[in-house]
Amino acid sequence: MELTLWTYEGPPHIGAMRIASSMKGVHYVLHAPQGDTYADLLFTMIERRGERPPVTYTTFQARDLGGDTAELVKGHIKEAVDRFKPQALLVGESCTAELIQDQPGSLAKGMGLNLPVISLELPAYSKKENWGASETFYQLVRSLLTDSEKKSTDHSTNKWKKEGRRPRVNLLGPSLLGFRCRDDVLEIQKILAAHGIDINVIAPLGASPADIIRIEKADANICLYPEVAESTCLWLERKLGIPFSKTVPIGITATQEFLKEVHEILEIDSGNYSESFTNSRLPWYSKSVDSNYLTGKRVFIFGDGTHALAAAKIAKNELGFEVVGIGTYSREMARKVRAAAKDFGLEALITNSYLEVEEAIKNSAPELVLGTQMERHSAKRLGIPCAVISTPMHVQDVPARYSPQMGWEGANVIFDDWVHPLMMGLEEHLIGMFRHDFEFTDGHQSHLGHLGGLKENKSSQPREELTDSSKELCWTPEGEAELSKIPFFVRGKVRKNTEKYAEEIGCKQIDSETLFDAKAYFNSKK
Amino acid sequence: MSGATLLKETGPREVFCGLTSIVWLHRRMPDAFFLVVGSRTCAHLIQSAAGVMIFAEPRFGTAILEERDLAGLADAHDELNRVVKDLLDRRPEIRTLFLVGSCPSEVIKIDLLRVAEKLNNELRGKVTVINYSGSGIETTFTQGEDGALKALVPLMQTTNKEQLLIVGTLANAVEDRLIKIFGKFGIENIHSFPPRNSTNLPSIGLGTKVLLTQPYLTETSRELKDRGAEILQTSFPLGVEGSRKWMETAAKAFHVPQSTVDATLEPLIARAQKALAPFIEQLKGKKLFLLPESQLEIPLARFLHNECGMDLIEVGTPYLNREMMKQELDLLPIGTQVVEGQHVEKQLDRVRESSPDLVVCGMGLANPLEAEGISTKWSIEMVFSPIHGIDQAADLAELFARPLHRKNILSQKKPQTT
Ligand code: SF4
Numbered sequence: 013m014e015l016t017l018w019t020y021e022g023p024p025h026i027g028a029m030r031i032a033s034s035m036k037g038v039h040y041v042l043h044a045p046q047g048d049t050y051a052d053l054l055f056t057m058i059e060r061r062g063e064r065p066p067v068t069y070t071t072f073q074a075r076d077l078g079g080d081t082a083e084l085v086k087g088h089i090k091e092a093v094d095r096f097k098p099q100a101l102l103v104g105e106s107c108t109a110e111l112i113q114d115q116p117g118s119l120a121k122g123m124g125l126n127l128p129v130i131s132l133e134l135p136a137y138s139k140k141e142n143w144g145a146s147e148t149f150y151q152l153v154r155s156l157l158t159d160s161e162k163k164s165t166d167h168s169t170n171k172w173k174k175e176g177r178r179p180r181v182n183l184l185g186p187s188l189l190g191f192r193c194r195d196d197v198l199e200i201q202k203i204l205a206a207h208g209i210d211i212n213v214i215a216p217l218g219a220s221p222a223d224i225i226r227i228e229k230a231d232a233n234i235c236l237y238p239e240v241a242e243s244t245c246l247w248l249e250r251k252l253g254i255p256f257s258k259t260v261p262i263g264i265t266a267t268q269e270f271l272k273e274v275h276e277i278l279e280i281d282s283g284n285y286s287e288s289f290t291n292s293r294l295p296w297y298s299k300s301v302d303s304n305y306l307t308g309k310r311v312f313i314f315g316d317g318t319h320a321l322a323a324a325k326i327a328k329n330e331l332g333f334e335v336v337g338i339g340t341y342s343r344e345m346a347r348k349v350r351a352a353a354k355d356f357g358l359e360a361l362i363t364n365s366y367l368e369v370e371e372a373i374k375n376s377a378p379e380l381v382l383g384t385q386m387e388r389h390s391a392k393r394l395g396i397p398c399a400v401i402s403t404p405m406h407v408q409d410v411p412a413r414y415s416p417q418m419g420w421e422g423a424n425v426i427f428d429d430w431v432h433p434l435m436m437g438l439e440e441h442l443i444g445m446f447r448h449d450f451e452f453t454d455g456h457q458s459h460l461g462h463l464g465g466l467k468e469n470k471s472s473q474p475r476e477e478l479t480d481s482s483k484e485l486c487w488t489p490e491g492e493a494e495l496s497k498i499p500f501f502v503r504g505k506v507r508k509n510t511e512k513y514a515e516e517i518g519c520k521q522i523d524s525e526t527l528f529d530a531k532a533y534f535n536s537k538k
Numbered sequence: 539m540s541g542a543t544l545l546k547e548t549g550p551r552e553v554f555c556g557l558t559s560i561v562w563l564h565r566r567m568p569d570a571f572f573l574v575v576g577s578r579t580c581a582h583l584i585q586s587a588a589g590v591m592i593f594a595e596p597r598f599g600t601a602i603l604e605e606r607d608l609a610g611l612a613d614a615h616d617e618l619n620r621v622v623k624d625l626l627d628r629r630p631e632i633r634t635l636f637l638v639g640s641c642p643s644e645v646i647k648i649d650l651l652r653v654a655e656k657l658n659n660e661l662r663g664k665v666t667v668i669n670y671s672g673s674g675i676e677t678t679f680t681q682g683e684d685g686a687l688k689a690l691v692p693l694m695q696t697t698n699k700e701q702l703l704i705v706g707t708l709a710n711a712v713e714d715r716l717i718k719i720f721g722k723f724g725i726e727n728i729h730s731f732p733p734r735n736s737t738n739l740p741s742i743g744l745g746t747k748v749l750l751t752q753p754y755l756t757e758t759s760r761e762l763k764d765r766g767a768e769i770l771q772t773s774f775p776l777g778v779e780g781s782r783k784w785m786e787t788a789a790k791a792f793h794v795p796q797s798t799v800d801a802t803l804e805p806l807i808a809r810a811q812k813a814l815a816p817f818i819e820q821l822k823g824k825k826l827f828l829l830p831e832s833q834l835e836i837p838l839a840r841f842l843h844n845e846c847g848m849d850l851i852e853v854g855t856p857y858l859n860r861e862m863m864k865q866e867l868d869l870l871p872i873g874t875q876v877v878e879g880q881h882v883e884k885q886l887d888r889v890r891e892s893s894p895d896l897v898v899c900g901m902g903l904a905n906p907l908e909a910e911g912i913s914t915k916w917s918i919e920m921v922f923s924p925i926h927g928i929d930q931a932a933d934l935a936e937l938f939a940r941p942l943h944r945k946n947i948l949s950q951k952k953p954q955t956t
Contacts, residue, residue: 013614015600017596017599019578025579045674050902053586053901056901063906064906072675074675108579
């Protein structure tokens, strides 16, 4: 039993709903009690969809449990098929139905329905949403392709040359309630088209069961979101010999690497990606003189595996930040994130508890947090700027304008989204400098007043949290006073470094001397 | 004789379960914590219904059952014990802990009553632990509040003093206002249930006269009756008419002279009617379809028809307690179609066929209907907004007029959706 106040991921059947709702002509019968219908609002309110998710809930009640719930399930399946006339049917159960073991999938298969029926088993007490999405997509693709007779294992990636056509690929993984998938797909399509590569099928987003059957016509697969599509890509590689690209094209370097990888897989020769410098402003903006102040900014990163990994690379290599913390709630991606953290000399935080994440943010004293909506709230409480880089989705993460994360335009969006909160930070610094001027004396606040910079006295109070975590270390009032003279945007870093230094030399009381010693010590190490 | 035609329907439903009530109950009693014993689905439901949490430490949470909890019940009880103690260690400000049952905990038969009793023995009054079920296999949406209040009744002391007990969660400001008006009647001994502090429970007994603010408190009122209270049968305090009847019923029970009642209420009514007028203008003759969710549908329909002139196409309700709803049903126009239960697909067919001007529905259905060009109002707003009493009648009407008004402003064709 795990005490949970808030969770990054829903149960696995929500993942299945994401696949069903992303597609056309698919219906999902979910054996579940009435309260589980709340899930519709994730799609109709957060994603602002104008259609109901294609889901029929059996909404069984306590009084049904004594009787024949199997008949009830069959009744709902029949009605759903008659009413919605899907081309493929997903049948599964949520947490409660899993306990009563009606086996709705087998029931459906035994009904002699004239359409493909995919039975989903998604263990609700051990797995979560992304796993459920991945498993559902995999089961659906496998089942539809296995049913379709033509199985070709004689796949060759340069077939397009022999056939005298342009190479074509599938984009796999984009789904509803996935971070900026809608726009990523457009961006990647655009980029591939510019390189003479056609799109065969995009799935699950917008695909029908008939499209899924066409998947095998592609020369290669693009695994855009490993959380959702990796297991499917692996199966397609094993079963049909279709290779897939593993680089997720978020950031300039990653997009270049992605293009290189796709060219290699497809055996295309021309490998010039200098368009990155004309099609994206990130490289120049990052190089321009006013970006100097971005150098060495301490950044803490938390999100799903894919976006956290991408963010870390961009932060370090493309914006010149210092990554001071990285973590993910995606257990499936824990290995990769741990490896990346090691490269930064860090230990990855793998957790589903937002309070642990908040604690980690506090302890690493970052100047920018890149996280989920929950980290945005935590960062706000801590007075640190934040940009959202990952699901779980919030209505704000589905902007009206085109704003991908992937490709050249994605890099532009990322530059703006990450740097603007810091700009505000700098403005705040100026306000902070002038705060003793009469305009500011009577609590006059800028529109940025909700950020932490103005709350000077907060940092001069004894910080119990820190003393807790750094055992017995404490700042003398005189040390605190000296610290408060340091501009706020480097103060976190100086505090952290000084405490580290104090610990190393075994000093318990930090005064101004310790602070200056520490400064000299770290400067000499540069 | 009832004015309504009562029908029943079964099929797939689209309603919240009782856990959802926690979203407003935890705000009413800030010293209480609601611990759902359930699955990740339950946790996800509450956080989705409540929106992204902005609290560092919310006053509700879920003890999520895991594979190994399903294997052995004895261990599950111990586990829950452990989780509760961890929680109470971290949150010493908690005075009352509600253990809230869910579908999974009911199906695997976790005995929350036993766990609560054991914890109460160990905690010796420092924290009171009680339990109720908000499971979707037994409860709908607002019924969760009924369950929570019912669980509190046994903790109430007995008194035989004459008092008026207002039962059902109200917005604090509205509650203050209503109490003030009763004060003008000369009714002084007034208490509210649930209280604003979980430890501040009112007493109950033979002298207690109960006035229900919400129509979904079936079990709670039964329980209160068993403790000797008299449940005053009346309409619910929505709109001028309903609120007036509601207050008059109390006045009668406390032998307040009619002249005092009139003198107090007439000015309020006159003012409310003036405030209502512009909204009546917008609502009059408009067709209304209420999908079942909050249990407030019948009193709302009565208000929107009788006072605002809307035409009622269909009034859905998740379940119907005829005895409790009798007065309300009588006030509905003859032949009003009241449908208990739901077949969401068939009901939506009827919505489309009748092309209503406004549909009251759950959050999952609103945007799809809007995309079809049908204006909607979320029923969950009714349980969050201060809508009770004569003074609030215009605000209540405005909630329904706003979507119509908006549609007029945005005089565009059916929007393209993604
Ligand atoms: S319907 Fe049951 S399983 Fe679903 S959220 Fe409500 S209590 Fe939990």
